[in-house]
Amino acid sequence: MADLDVSKVIRRVRQKLQVSQEGLSRLLNATKGAVQHWERGRNRPDLARLMALRQLCPPSQERKDLDALIRDSQVQVSPYSSIKTGLRTQAAKGKDLDELFPPQGLDVLRRENQRLQRQIAKLQSTLDRKTQQVHILEELAKDLQSQIASLQSGTTGTPAVSAEPTAKSADQ
Secondary structure, three states, X not given: OOOOOHHHHXXXXXXXXXXXXXXXXXXXXXXXXXXXXXXXXXXXXXHHHHHHHHHHOOOOHHHHHHHHHHHHHHHHHOOOHHHHOOOOOOOOOOOOHHHHOOHHXXXXXXXXHXXXXXHHHHHHHHHHHHHHHHHHHHHHHHHHHHHHHHHHHOOOOOOOOOOOOOHHHHHO
């Protein structure tokens, strides 16, 4: 199938629905200007609006064209999905991955992967530090509990501090 002209498909669907640009904009929760831009080929509608437009369109050639536009948009959003599952699209058969996915796209993915790996390393370091602090606090809590228990039983190994003044301090 030849490349579809998005602007012509949108205009034909709108005319098939017999609504104005303003009416279509209300149906799709878009501005009238956005619909004008779509029909002039200046912008493309997002995937959600294409899906909504497909639901409005009765079964016809226009709906088939919308389906093709939706598939194209889905491939643009996630071009790697067909490779990941082991399925290859018709366009991918016989082509090298470098032809399918430009190097600048792979570079972006590599940089993002490196950034995420650095972020994971920082988070792991912070987690290790916090875990160590928790262990220290647990040990301190155990020590304090044992000291409290020994003070309550009166069998402390350290001299007890008396609240009564000693003879020297009373003479002064």
